[in-house]
Amino acid sequence: MNSIEVSMSEESLGDLATLSVGIARSRKSDAGGATEHPVVNVRDLEDGQVRSLGDLDRVALTERQEKVADRYRVQAGDVLVSCRGTVTKVGLVTEDTAGALVSSNIILIRPGERLDPRVLFCLLRSPLGRRSLEGIATGSTIKAINTKNLAKLTMPVASVEAQRAFGDLVALAEEQYWLGLEVARDRRLLAHSTVLARLNGEG
Numbered sequence: 001m002n003s004i005e006v007s008m009s010e011e012s013l014g015d016l017a018t019l020s021v022g023i024a025r026s027r028k029s030d031a032g033g034a035t036e037h038p039v040v041n042v043r044d045l046e047d048g049q050v051r052s053l054g055d056l057d058r059v060a061l062t063e064r065q066e067k068v069a070d071r072y073r074v075q076a077g078d079v080l081v082s083c084r085g086t087v088t089k090v091g092l093v094t095e096d097t098a099g100a101l102v103s104s105n106i107i108l109i110r111p112g113e114r115l116d117p118r119v120l121f122c123l124l125r126s127p128l129g130r131r132s133l134e135g136i137a138t139g140s141t142i143k144a145i146n147t148k149n150l151a152k153l154t155m156p157v158a159s160v161e162a163q164r165a166f167g168d169l170v171a172l173a174e175e176q177y178w179l180g181l182e183v184a185r186d187r188r189l190l191a192h193s194t195v196l197a198r199l200n201g202e203g
Helices: 063-072 117-125 127-136 147-151 160-199
Strands: 009-012 017-021 036-040 057-060 079-082 090-092 106-111 154-157
Touching: 017 147, 079 117, 090 117, 106 117, 106 147, 117 127, 117 154, 117 160, 127 147
Parallel strands: none
Antiparallel strands: 009 154, 017 106, 036 057, 079 090, 079 106
16 A cells, blocks of 8 residues: 555546436325335435345336436445435445435435545545535535535545555455444344343353
8 A cells, every 4th residue: 555656636526426316206196117116215324334225115116217217226336425414424335235226315426437436435424525515515404415516526536546445445444344343243242141141040
């Protein structure tokens, strides 16, 4: 990592990625489609993760929505940003969620070749990134972010080689973070089970 020469430029997010708002949910009476689609809602973005397909709500679409559904379908490497609510959430899509649609409360960012999605994810979740997102949000009670303002955000851009190394570091850190949480949960469960067993005269 230290051996990689890093030269930086700054560009707007709109020049580095495509941005779009998710699909609006139809009233049940309007949705005549026989096929139900998994949809990512804001509550499915948690601590940087996006829930997998099997854990998502499924909704039917209108005939008109079915024709354009693919434009709202996520793929691995997309970055999702909640655009309505009191707290802005950011999530990185993995293969576990690929193929789902995104709701209209989420902006789908699809980085181009010059922007590593893992780096973008890191930038938007950083303290500076969060302040930037808060700065472009409008509304007094319920904050809202639109794609026009989000596209204007300035991003530091390193070389493709440097971004790949940075992205690998972010991915490794995320993997270790979630593995550590899983180990901690298992230890807590074991400790609680041991104490309860002893209190009940077992063991």
